[in-house]
Amino acid sequence: MSAVDQISGGRNLDSSLASYATELPQGGKHALDSNSVVALAVFVGYFAGAKMGLALTFPPNPVSILWPPNAILFATLLLVPPSRWWVVAMGALPAHLLAELQSGIPFSMVGCWFISNFMEATLGALIMRKLGALNQPFGKPLHVIAFVFAASAAALLSSLADSAFVKLNHWGNAEYWDLWAGRSLSNTATSLVLVPPIVIFATGGLQVLRRAKRSHLIEALLLLVGLLASALVVFHTQVAERILPVEIYMPLPFLLWAAYRFGPPGTGATTALVAIVAIIGSGQGNGALGLGSPTDNAYTVQLFLLFLAPTLLCFAAAVEERRRAEALLRQSDRRFHVMLEATREIVYERDLVSGAMWWSRSALTEFGYERSSNGNDYREWCELIHPDDRESAMAPLHAALTGGARQWESEFRLRRTDGRHALVSERGFIVRDAEGNPLQMIGRVADITERRDTDELGQELTHASRLTVMGELAASIAHEINQPMSAILSNVDSAEILLSRSGSHEHELRDILADIRADGLRASEVMRHIRGLASKRGADIETFDPNEVVRAVLRLVAPVAKRRGVPVSIALDNVPHVWCDRIHVQQVLLNLIFNAMDAMAETPAPQRELFVEVFRAADGMVQIAVRDRGHGLSVSTQGRIFDSFFTTKRDGMGLGLSIARSLVQSHGGSIWATNNADGGGATFRFTLRADRRERNRPQEPE
């Protein structure tokens, strides 16, 4: 199977016809491998060819119109490697002798003719080889031209020797150059008409017919009938007067049909058929080519074939080449589309001159749009971009277009059919002409929503781990405070001992008090340091939707809650945006949620529930409540839970809630906790100041 075959795979008619490709064996495996088979085939072919040539010789013209043995030799030498040409000669020689000696030609003349015939075939095959046209000799127009050149050159050169042989053997009395011209013309025409079909059908042309579908066979049959009929009309009409010279074009449509639909094999076969019909007709003095003397007629037929065959061969080769290229293109196109589908990326192309747009097949289905609804309008595409992003999305492209850059990149939100927006990244190239004018832009759009989500999650985790770091920090802070406290207490002990003794210790007590003061100051210094740490990042005040933060935090916490077997539910009200530090809110919320989950560690699984609620509170505040079904708060702890270093947890530092309180208070909010009236557990609540501009926002949903 040829490469073209594999490519065009399941394609019907066109490509199965196009699947013909002549790959001449370069010494590879082939039926022609066996020397005896080659010799026998050449013998049979040559002998039959000679008989046919003699049959097509119409007395009194001594020169046959076509002499097939030469074409058979030429074709065979194209098919077998030079190392085995001697086999061809071995097969041809007996056939040559057998055929010619029967005709009563002197032995020396017969021998000479064999030499000149073999010389022609050898020359032709060598030239083809030299020109590198052996691969698909009739599949490319250039190769056909090379073949025409090789055939002509071989005939012209070998005829020099042939004519000399005739003169030397005193065979006939024609002039040397007449002989030369006659034989050259005849042999060139023979090669052009007969070599192609022999080579094509010897190298798999017949397989095409075998593989062809029934419809192709019917088509081929119709073609043959039409061709034969028209050829018979043109070349065999007996009443010469009724023939118009232009009627010679009658078979042309069928020949072109064959070339177009059946490629080189079709052309090879139909040309040979027309040649035979024409030769017989003109030989008998019939039809369009049988108007003159037999010699003139032979001359006319040869010229006719000489011009007809190469033209049709070139045409067929051109069609074939085009078909192959198309198949390759289809193949690469298919590959390209498969690749596009696989990458889930969208590729588009926009002609900047005409404004036409092309989309990859999967375009926009990613975003819920139907395949067919791909807008061809660039403006439609622009409409899909989030209004807020439109300007920034287009800026890099416009900058690239005007600035002479070859690439641009941008990131923007694209509206999906479900109304949500996908975050996409676009990267494109601009194709420019020699003057640098933009001709075309090719863009690739990828949905990076997920990637961005992951990034954001990562950032949030960093903030969450800040809390953990905070915990570790707290341990060392506790130590820092413990040291002066411990010194103070020891000093107090010393003072007490001194005071319990008689005598004056005023000096020493003064020292003790000074030390106690110093340590007290040191402890408070540490505390100030902690407070500084808690807000070290420097508040980043902005206005944002608290619901968003709640959703983000819950998304972050979801895996943990799942692992701990705590179902999470939320109730988000339409609240105004708040005016504070988003990360602080996240931290407070995370803290409360983790506390809530910790509190439910002992709660039986079916009763566990974490409920987060966001609603509008009085005085332009937004309240966020975190309710658990845990152990609740005891009367003794309730008042102290927000104090630093107070904890009911075995391994807690008692800093989480105190930090949460300082964060909330730094934004003008408050935080408190109550036991639930129903069902146990506690609810922690904190308030955030609503954005001044949004406080008066109507409460109706958007």
Add this chain to the structure above:
Amino acid sequence: MTPIVHVVEDDRSVRAALTRLLKIAGFETRSYASAGEFLVSERDPAPGCIVLDVGLPGLTGIELQAALQRERDPRPIIFLTGRGSIDMGVGAMKAGAVDFLTKPVDRERLLVAVETALARGIVAKARDEVERELRERIERLTAREREVFDRVVQGKLNKQVAFELGTSVRTVKAHRAQVMLKMEVDSLAELVSASDRLFASN
């Protein structure tokens, strides 16, 4: 000789407060800001104890304890910690610490611990001196006398010792008399107890 309480604590105010308290309570004290400072200070011949902060910079209290044990320092240790875990305390106590106190230190508990440690320190000091003397004596034995000593304290008979060392019973008897003389003991029982004292801790 007055026993001395050594305070090893990196925090200046804690160190000052503790030494003041101990002084007022009537103890002789020395203070050091780090384990290194303690190690390089001149070794006081007086008995005593060490009040040692666990979380010292550089060599930690626990590491110092191990170092002192290697040196056969007999002075008991009272640990102080700001944030010691239970595990750490157990380890320190097993290694011979008298107590493991968390800061802020309870006055009564500290003073009791120091009293206990000093008492233990005095006993340890005495034991240490006896051992030292015994060690000096055993150093005086010749190699052959040492071999005889080792076997005699294992309860071997003169005959066995003679056989093992490839010599006569008579020679062994002579060596044995020499050993008793050099070790300054009168009976086999005393010799064995001297050996126990010397090698029990090994």
